[in-house]
Amino acid sequence: MKHLPVLWKEAIEGLRIHPDGVYVDCTLGGGGHAGKILECLSPEGRLIGFDCDPEAIRRVAERLAPFGSQLTPVLGNFREVRSRVAALGIKSVDGILMDLGVSTFQLATPERGFSFLYDAPLDMRMNQEAPIPTAYDLVNHGEWEELKEILIRFGEEKRWRPIVKAICRVRKNRPIQSTKELADLVEEALP
Ligand SMILES: C[S@@+](CC[C@H](N)C(=O)[O-])C[C@H]1O[C@@H](n2cnc3c(N)ncnc32)[C@H](O)[C@@H]1O
Known part of the structure; x- marks a missing residue:
């Protein structure tokens, strides 16, 4: 590249x-x-x-x-x-x-999970060889407060509440697996 x-x-x-x-x-x-x-x-x-x-x-x-x-x-x-x-x-x-x-x-490597332009597993680790939580772990198992903190502090997202609400609602029924699933869920939460 x-x-x-x-x-x-x-x-x-x-x-x-x-x-x-x-x-x-x-x-x-x-x-x-x-x-x-x-x-x-x-x-x-x-x-x-x-x-x-x-x-x-x-x-x-x-x-x-x-x-x-x-x-x-x-x-x-x-x-x-x-x-x-x-x-x-x-x-x-x-x-x-x-x-x-x-x-x-x-960004351009789909399996890194940084971009929602590709449908790929939620990863987002800077070091994929390190035993650190992936975006999948955080999205599916993070506490409400942790997700809120991530969106406000790192995403500078003022509309964090409907996003966290949607994540918590969806993951009760099934795990959120991919970048596209997460992007779609956010899009629905913020019409
Ligand atoms: C915008 S890119 C740098 C591009 C580079 N200047 C070039 O010319 O190709 C940022 C890089 O910083 C690395 N990075 C981000 N946070 C870091 C950290 N806390 N410590 C070390 N590297 C980090 C990322 O892995 C990524 O490869």
């Missing part, structure tokens, strides 16, 4: 890259920004790239393999950036980039 990194020129300008510097990309995704940063570095420069999605780490490591040891991909949450970078023996960095959200690849 061809991926165009968002505002890449502005991002690179904003980082004011020193060719010998050390940079961190907290959200490698498809490696678009990472590739642009690496092109600006000398053989002494280094980029540490985080992503919590093992699939993203594998693809970027392969795609940017020609940069060799200039790139260090790290599988993990960027909230651990300080300790993980320190563990690599790096005392300070010259710039940090964060391109928050989901990647084009995650």
Whole structure:
């Protein structure tokens, strides 16, 4: 898949890259920004790239393999950036980039369950190899308060009440299995 990194020129300008510097990309995704940063570095420069999605780490490591040891991909949450970078023996960095959200690849892969443009199992885990709850678990077993919190805090959804009500009503009779089922249910709840 061809991926165009968002505002890449502005991002690179904003980082004011020193060719010998050390940079961190907290959200490698498809490696678009990472590739642009690496092109600006000398053989002494280094980029540490985080992503919590093992699939993203594998693809970027392969795609940017020609940069060799200039790139260090790290599988993990960027909230651990300080300790993980320190563990690599790096005392300070010259710039940090964060391109928050989901990647084009995650959205365009139906079985990841991020998009209602495809009918796929409700998953939505950033790391499908981790034993963490899926969207299926939350939608079918989450408490009223938990669903409310998710919709208000992460969805910024003011009309959370009819959605939570519809989820609780439907799941009493059958599990809500797919992205389309959930999308249809939301559409019905919010005419
Ligand atoms: C918008 S994409 C980044 C695209 C990237 N800049 C590019 O040019 O291809 C966001 C990426 O951040 C990752 N991500 C989201 N939250 C994260 C977190 N807390 N820690 C690490 N990675 C995260 C996602 O897995 C996704 O791959």
